[in-house]
Amino acid sequence: MASTPQAYRPEQTLLTLGPDFYDPVAAADFPETTLRFRNDRAAADVGLDTLGDAEWLAHFGRFQPLPGTLPQPLALRYHGHQFRNYNPDIGDGRGFTFAQMRDGDGRLMDLGTKGSGQTPWSRFGDGRLTLKGGIREILATEMLEALNVPTSRTLSLIETGEELARGDEPSPTRSAVMVRLSHGHVRIGTFQRLAYLRDEVNMSRLVRYVLTNLYDEPGDDPVRLLDLVVGRTARLAARYMAAGFVHGVLNSDNINVTAESFDYGPWRFAPTWDPAFTAAYFDHQGLYAFGRQPEAIGWDVMQLASSLRLIAESDPLIAALDGFAPRVQAELTAAVLWRLGLMPVDDLTDRATVRAVEQTLRTTGHPIDRFFFDAFGGALPDEYGEPWAAVRTTIAGHRPRKTRDDGYWAGEPCAMLIDEVEAIWAPIAATDDWSMLHEKLSHIRRMGAALA
């Protein structure tokens, strides 16, 4: 991420896809707009940190267009497999792409919304987001960013003064509108929709759009695109595992082809290394359980390959898909070593280290966050007894990537288990006390700085 102040560089590249990809929409007219969270660190990466609070509210609560970018919000069209069932009736039902711009690294970024009102794709929904849902999204994105998982970032959360009815929250519950900063909003489901419609022209156009604008590789080769997506999604799956994160709803409409993680609904962090740990209460089969996430993401990428069959031969697509499992393995090794603050040695040694860590975490049921905190830099404290012998030996064979000088290591590990999420929400719900949230965010950012 760029560290110097960035100029605001607006774009409207999305319009080059043409009107078959989206529907112009308008934001809801909210009874109030109260600023609850502005992410100036993310804003600085796209030159928006100079906005005053009044301008911030005007753009991210009232959706007055930002200069030079999209003239009107666009609700994107997409389909997707939800828990393996194909659903052709989805699309942006409570959000839209509001603006596009370059970040400090020159990447094309989107500002997308959640809870901004109804669209042609709302079906039975109210188009709204609960305040608690927005806060959960802030917590997930900040934690994942600190733990080196590629993720969308929560740019803004504004409370909107409506009363919402929800089955999974005591109702009525408070409303909010969120803006996220994402490296594109092209989902695997965006491709699936075109395959479903057998629309070859737009499929080729979408391949070109993604390669040119999101992968910086001008071209139109669907196999090349699949190969790039395989590599990036393998990395995402591995980093979820090393972070102990369970996304909860890895449907194909929730997989961005840039493999930036997004859409934080019923997510949880796993307290222990339990492959069967499940986040969503409605995931009765454990389809998206902690240990099944690589398989779930791989399945979604297979749907991308099937969609691309519309314009490509199957053999090279299958060959590209075959790269997924080995890449997950290699990325998992790298991600676990990174979280341990260790340098790689050689392939065999690195894999042995990661295998020992995984097995011992699983058999001991030791808290994940505690272990990575204690083991950072390669020396396990004495309290870790006999069951940890193999881990102690293997990690000592690596040079540290970083020392433990940072003040973060003198405190307690920063975790984000469900009880703490609820504990952060409770004082906001009861007395509008936001202090716990802000304390937590600063602890998360201290962890991020200590790990980076």
Ligand SMILES: Nc1ncnc2c1ncn2[C@@H]1O[C@H](COP(=O)(O)OP(=O)(O)OP(=O)(O)O)[C@@H](O)[C@H]1O
């Ligand atoms: N309250 C709602 N009103 C209208 N549509 C909704 C609502 N909640 C969810 N949807 C729609 O249902 C589908 C699945 O919802 P999901 O929770 O995966 O997405 P989301 O959180 O709304 O958005 P995103 O995937 O962009 O983060 C999407 O098409 C979404 O727009």
